[in-house]
Structure formats: C-alpha cells, structure tokens
Amino acid sequence: MTTLCEELEAQRPLGPVAASFGVFDGVHRGHLHVIEQLRRAAAARGLIPVIVTLSNNPLSVLRPEVPVVQITSLRERLDLLRASGVERVVPVTFTRDMSLLSAEEFMHALCDCLGLRHLLVGPDFALGHGREGTPQYMATLGADMGYTVETATPFELDGVSVRSTAIRQILATGDIEAAAKLLGRPFALDGPVVEGEGRGGGLLGFPTANLGLNPLQALPADGVYATWITVEGIRYPSATSVGIKPTFHDEAPRVIEAFVLDFDGNLYGKHARLEFVKRLRGQERFDGVDALVAKMTQDIGETRAVLAHAPASGKA
Secondary structure: OHHHHHHHHHOOOOOOEEEEEEOOOOOOHHHHHHHHHHHHHHHHHOOEEEEEEEOOOOHHHHOOOOOOOEOOOHHHHHHHHHHOOOOEEEEEOOOHHHHOOOHHHHHHHHHHHHOEEEEEEOOOOOEOHHHOEOHHHHHHHHHHHOOEEEEOOOOEEOOEEOOHHHHHHHHHHOOHHHHHHHHOOOOEEEEEEEOOOOHHHHHHOOOOEEEOOOOOEOOOOOEEEEEEEEEOOEEEEEEEEEEOOOOOOOOOOOEEEEEEOOOOOOOOOOEEEEEEEEEEEEOOOOOOHHHHHHHHHHHHHHHHHHHHOOOOOOOO
16 A cells, blocks of 8 residues: 555646546557546546556556556657646556555555545446445445545447457457557557567668667557657668568577668667558568568558658658
8 A cells, every 4th residue: 555655646736636547558549439438527626637547557466467558658658648638647656555455545545645625437447345335335435535536438339348358359360550540549568679680670671760668669550660760869761570580490589670761860778659540561581682682672562652641740
C-alpha cells in the first residue's frame, strides 16, 4: 500500500479528482472514447481529470511465464495519454502486494492518496484481489468513502468492440491499415537507434537505422513496410524491414531496420519513432545480393509512391 500511495501522491494534482484506471495499452479509439467521457464527467463535477495507468501488465507479475506483448512502449503510452486532454497521467507499478489488496483497500488508496471523488470504469471492469471490485461493489463502497462511480458507454467500430487484444492479433497478420483504423492513428514503434550487423551500408548500399526495442514489444508481421521515421522532431520517409533477414540467416532474432530516404547522417544513439503506413510485401529469401538489392530498390520506389499520398499529420 505504501508504494502505491507514494506513486499516487507523487503526481497528485491540487484538487479533487475524477479518474479512470487501467493499462491503456495502445491508447486506441476505445480508450479515447473512455477518456472523453472522463473529461466530460470531470467538467460537470468541477473535478480534475486524471488517468491512472499501470506501468506494467498485471500478467507480468501474476503469470510471469506467459509473455504479454505491448502495443505501445510505456514512453509512447504516456505521451499519447497526455495528448488526449487529461490534466494528469499517473503511472503506477503493479506488484505482488498490489495484487493482494482488496477492492476496499485499493479505493482507500485512490481516495486518500490521489483525492478521488469520481471513478469512471469500463463495462467489464473489476479490481482488487479476486476481482471483487465490480462497478456495483465499488459504488457501494463509495457511498461511505465519498466518491461516485460511473460506467462508460461501450465503444464499437463496425459492430465490434475495440480492444487491445484484437489490435495485437491484427498486427500479427501484418494488416497495418486495419490496426490503424482501431488505433485512430498509424501503428508506431519507438526506441533508440542501435548498431546492426553493418551489412546495409557496405554490402547492400542501403544504410539502415536499427531500432532497439523491448523484447515484449508487439511487432507487425515480418515483411517490408512504407513508414515515416521521426528523429529529433524531423520526420523522414523510410522503408522498413521487419524480420530475421532470411537471405543471410536461417535463424536470428527479429530486427527492425529502416532505410531513411533522402537522409545522409549518423542516427546511432538517437531516439526514433517509426509510423507504419502500408505493408508492401512479406519477407522473402533471395538467391543472392544482386536480387535482394533489386527488390530493395523496387521497395523504395513503392515507398515513395505510398507516402506521397499518406496524411502528413500521422493520423489514420
């Protein structure tokens, strides 16, 4: 409880709060729908809108043997949440101790350490040990603790609920455009530019920026994509390969390599953000370097054509 309270109090705003709580992985259109309802609820009650987001997925603690990939890095998620219009975003760490808190103990922490007066939850929301904290139970607790509970209206797109799980599944197929529709923006990766094998610039004539990522980062299906890469606030067109480079390897870790068009410089160590616009093709094994270079040249031409018609704002 002490750690949870410390994290809440470190970001506590100067005033009573209306909050929504969850992982918010992807910050997709369903999440934005909830956040807009939170902002309206806060304004109607004279409260400060706050998002409390779990820095880590609870399954990483409760079932560490089960890898749970994330659509957005924590950095990206916090940036997107802050851009959604809420006044404060509070990241907290899910721990074994937190998993043992009762719903009543958890709500006491939100009230005493954050100043909660109104809680907005999703229709299937539950918290506390054994998921005892249903919206109905938390509303009962709130009558004594001084907060109210509201259940957000569902958000559907084409008759289907927008969920992080569905987006992960779509990404795994490589359907970047379908994922962007659910996200409300292009799918993106962000991380430092790290050293690769050095083959791109020397052997192939296409120097690439290799992105260093968390091993649990969700990736699109292996293949070549038309992308935008942003480094130090400047956005460049790029052609990006996702995969194991089968022309050179039978087995290897998956890597993200972006060839930055119309750029000549060193990006090592800099932070980059890749926005995926369209999948050009799947990953292929070529008979030799000449065949690979010819295909890469074609990929770059297709990338230019795709990005020439892509929205400059980065919105889907």
